[in-house]
Amino acid sequence: MTAPSNSLLQGVDRLLPTYPRADLTIVRGEGARVWDDEGREYLDFGSGIAVVGLGHCHPAPLVAARRQLERLWHASNLYRTESAEELAARISDRFGGAQAFFCNSGAEAIEAALKYARKATGKPGVVALDGSFHGRTLGALSVTGQPAKRTAFAPLVPGVRFVPANDIAALRAAVTENVGLVLLEPILGEGGIHPLDPAFLEVATELPALLCLDEIQTGVGRTGSFFAFEALGIRPDLVALAKSLANGLPIGALLVADHAAGAFAPGDHGSTFGGNPVSCAAASAVVDAVDDELLANVRERGAVLAEGLALLPGVQIVRGRGLLLGGVVEGGAAEVVESCRESGLLILTAGENVVRLAPPLTIGAEEITEALSILGMALRTMRSRIYR
Numbered sequence: 101m102t103a104p105s106n107s108l109l110q111g112v113d114r115l116l117p118t119y120p121r122a123d124l125t126i127v128r129g130e131g132a133r134v135w136d137d138e139g140r141e142y143l144d145f146g147s148g149i150a151v152v153g154l155g156h157c158h159p160a161p162l163v164a165a166r167r168q169l170e171r172l173w174h175a176s177n178l179y180r181t182e183s184a185e186e187l188a189a190r191i192s193d194r195f196g197g198a199q200a201f202f203c204n205s206g207a208e209a210i211e212a213a214l215k216y217a218r219k220a221t222g223k224p225g226v227v228a229l230d231g232s233f234h235g236r237t238l239g240a241l242s243v244t245g246q247p248a249k250r251t252a253f254a255p256l257v258p259g260v261r262f263v264p265a266n267d268i269a270a271l272r273a274a275v276t277e278n279v280g281l282v283l284l285e286p287i288l289g290e291g292g293i294h295p296l297d298p299a300f301l302e303v304a305t306e307l308p309a310l311l312c313l314d315e316i317q318t319g320v321g322r323t324g325s326f327f328a329f330e331a332l333g334i335r336p337d338l339v340a341l342a343k344s345l346a347n348g349l350p351i352g353a354l355l356v357a358d359h360a361a362g363a364f365a366p367g368d369h370g371s372t373f374g375g376n377p378v379s380c381a382a383a384s385a386v387v388d389a390v391d392d393e394l395l396a397n398v399r400e401r402g403a404v405l406a407e408g409l410a411l412l413p414g415v416q417i418v419r420g421r422g423l424l425l426g427g428v429v430e431g432g433a434a435e436v437v438e439s440c441r442e443s444g445l446l447i448l449t450a451g452e453n454v455v456r457l458a459p460p461l462t463i464g465a466e467e468i469t470e471a472l473s474i475l476g477m478a479l480r481t482m483r484s485r486i487y488r
């Protein structure tokens with residue numbers, strides 16, 4: 101392989117090309133808007149990728165993080181810190197009794213869940229869903245049901261079986277005696293915004309294995325309740341959180357319900373940066389901000405956005421809940437995303453033909469109208485190209 105000469109390499113080439121990066125350099129953000137290095141404004145209906153739930157530079161986590169930054173950046177997990185304990189207590193209250201392990205990302209939260217389930221049950225098998233996404237580390241990739249992301253990295257962790265979403269008979273059959281964990285996203289996010297049926301989830305709670313819900317994308321208010329499972333009438337044993345928990349500062353969390361506690365002992369798991377005081381202080385401010393009023397906003401704005409999306413030209417199906425919505429479009433979703441970006445709106449894909457909308461939970465009515473208008477224009481242009 102011929103390497104480009106050093107003099108030709110720019111900063112962007114000095115990053116490994118793991119993302120199909122758009123030629124857009126974001127330098128500033130406030131609320132639902134970001135600005136590029138030329139001062140151009142964009143409406144951010146992706147919130148990063150469902151990360152800045154309160155909007156960019158929200159004052160509550162900003163003040164909390166700044167205050168913590170001036171007091172203490174790091175203390176080893178060999179010691180207690182106020183911010184990690186305060187966050188764990190807050191999340192436990194929301195969950196109704198749980199212990200937390202803090203880490204730095206979603207994939208790490210899944211890794212913690214995989215290890216916890218093995219230790220708690222003594223059974224190495226995992227059942228996950230076709231089309232699921234749980235992260236890029238080898239363990240998390242092993243339970244990700246997307247062959248295109250997995251094949252180049254085989255052999256992965258053995259003992260994982262994938263079943264189709266909402267196929268109750270397949271789920272029951274897959275949970276054999278050596279399966280210790282069933283891992284499910286309440287709404288498959290990267291896999292195309294596919295909500296799981298309450299009946300499927302209920303069966304998952306009855307099987308002889310721990311149930312971990314991956315709420316990395318759906319959690320912290322995104323679907324209109326703090327945890328997506330609250331609206332589905334079930335209670336899992338384990339929950340993975342990350343993404344919007346600290347509104348953009350790195351954090352992940354594995355929650356273990358009190359009824360499933362007791363499997364980890366000192367030395368079983370760890371993370372140097374896990375429970376970082378600054379991230380935890382910001383996260384506590386986020387948890388406090390995701391109150392009844394904000395959750396009502398998510399449900400109301402989400403309903404308006406879903407209705408508006410369904411009426412746009414070429415949108416065939418709308419799926420999702422709250423402010424995690426997917427619209428199945430004709431033609432390629434990536435093209436629609438690009439066209440929106442050129443017109444000042446940032447949105448996401450979720451698979452090849454689904455455009456994903458995940459604006460900040462604080463989104464207002466006017467911003468929704470503006471986003472639908474830009475998206476409508478992009479879809480009309482796309483249609484006229486398809487039917488030319």
Ligand SMILES: Cc1ncc(COP(=O)(O)O)c(C=O)c1O
Binds near residue numbers: 233317
């Ligand atoms: C449902 C779900 N699980 C896990 C992950 C992995 O999280 P991270 O990229 O923080 O490792 C993601 C990221 O998109 C996700 O959406």
